[in-house]
Amino acid sequence: MAVPPARVVFSESDRSTVAAAVTEILSTGELTLGPRTERFEAGFAAAHEASHAVAVASGTAALEIALRCVGVAGREVVVPANTFYATAAAAVHAGAKPVLADIEASTFALTAESVEAVLSPDTAAVVLVHIGGLITPAVDELRQLCDARGIALIEDAAHAHGCSYLGRPAGSFGLAGAFSFYPTKVVTSGEGGMILTESAELRDEARILRDQGKGAFGTNHHVRHGASWRLSEVNAAVGEVHLRRLKEFVELRRSVAERYTAALAPLPGLDPLVEPPGGRSNFYKYVVLLPRGTDRDGFKREVRERFDVRLAGEVYELPLHRQPVFADLVHGPLPVAEDVCARHVCLPVHSDMTDDEVDQVIAAVSTVHSELAG
Template sequence: MGVPAARIVFDESDRTAVAEAVAEILATGALTLGPWTERFEQAFAAEHGASHAVAVSSGTAALEVILRSVDVRDRDVIVPAVTFYATAGAVLHAGGRPVIADVDRATLALSPDTLEAALTPGTAAVVLVHIGGLITPDAEALRAVCNRRGIPLVEDAAHAHGSSLDGRAAGSFGLAGAFSFYPTKVTTSGEGGMILTESPELRDEARIYRDQGKGSFTTNHHVRPGYSWRMSELNAAVGAVHLRRLKEFIETRRAVARRYDAALAGLDGLEPVLEPAGCRSNYYKYVALLPPGVERAEFKRAVAEEHGVRLSGEVYDLPLHLQPVLAPYRRGPLPVAEDVCARQICLPVHSDMTEDEAEQVIEAVSAVHRRLAGQRP
């Protein structure tokens, strides 16, 4: 049997609970911004120790709503080069200009030095991204840099459901955090996103923006340039059911990651991106860097065709400043981001992964590494 790149886990009890919730929703006819949305918001906030949560249609929408709420129009927003396009896309759609910064090699995140190098007189916000569920130990230092300049720190926590640093949950280090419930995430609502914040003012703004900018749900009184960013009750029900499994899923994923850490330590030149001190990752992704000179496409082909193991998509194979659509915002080379994006792979980590599957991945990666690394010039 092969090991897939990703697997979405809803067991029989989950499916039954979702079906019952859907039947209830359809019977009432309350299909949007109803009790299941509120239930999901409250549960997700409680899971992360947050005071306020606002459910929206996607993680991208969550980030854009936050940036609109702090008003980045015609101003600069610092984003890391190692992230998904949507981080910069949300800046653009909110009317801002992405300023793309290099990252720290150990965490794939902004560092105080790379942030300072990217700051401009027109900086309106800074976006910290938790790649693969890892939270950089520099999170507090990054917030301190922002606080000194009166700039809000925003977390793109799309990967980081349930991750923490020194006991503090993702989404609690800045003014607000944006989470994604895309199907492959550790918990999913099918499609959807969530904003977490301690600010009641930002919560209220987010609720207005998500519903076409209306001052209230029941009026035709539009006070902001909002959009249709609501989460449906059906998605909220799926998310609320799946969230109940978050702790269990994280424990399984962390056990797989520990096996990978031990196995990869013996492979010369292959560098796992290790969990930083104080961080407790959800291991949405398990990232490792191939030795320089090893062709990634050939590595992935070999583990798939010769060993039945499919590696999940890189995070990411092309840094933001080299994305064609962001060419107008390119300022020059960002050497660390370019290097890690060229060499990174992601080993499969599933929320129900078996020991046999983890061992199959280890054997595949080890065998292909030995062969390809030995062929390097």
């Protein structure tokens, strides 16, 4: 039995519901910015206790729109070195210069100290990324630092559907939170993204930007340099159905993570990222640091070829400044990001994962680690 690194989960009943919704949408001809988009926005906002939600075409669009709303053009945006291309690309497309900051190893997240080290008079925003669904305990200190300097804190919450820290949901710590609905995410709409915010002004600006900068839908009156960042009604219908499963998906993923953590505890040198006190993760990723000097490619090959377990989707295998397109990014020393990017793996976590699959992963990782360590 092969265990893939990720799996998209739609039950038979959910597929039927989506199919019926698509039929209705096609029959009405209301294909974009209609009632299903509004319901999806309302449902996602309610699930994260947010006042406002704006559905858009992708998580990248959500982040770019949020950055445009806070006015980063011609200035600098601080991002972690160990994030996905889209985090820095959104800043570039919004007209800003990304500046890389280092992280700390227990949450793969920025710290107030690492951010402060790269701030300048040109800093307009800091993007905090909730890697793998973990919200760092440093989030309040980061917000305080940003507030004191007049800098916008934006959350890249692409991984963080249903996550919280001290009872506060992802998307509630900064001026806005940007979520992704890419197919592998805990909740997917096929493609899509969402902006959550408490600011009615930011909500209104985001709605303008997502629809070619129009002052109102259905007009040809353009007041901003926006783009085609709308979410289709078909995507909204898929997301609306999947969102109903968020709580059960998170509970199952947490049970898988609990088993992994218990199984890895006796294995010296394997260090999983665990929830900080007060944190509640969706375990979009279950991240494990391998011992220094371990051949990561060899480790992954062994568990794949001998146990049929696929490990993929690192977060991330290359820090941004080692991506060819970002070779010129501004940064200082990045020792933690360099280290953790080079030696972590992500164990499979699915929203419908079986006990047998979990057993297979545990056996694979335990056996290969023991052999390499011995």
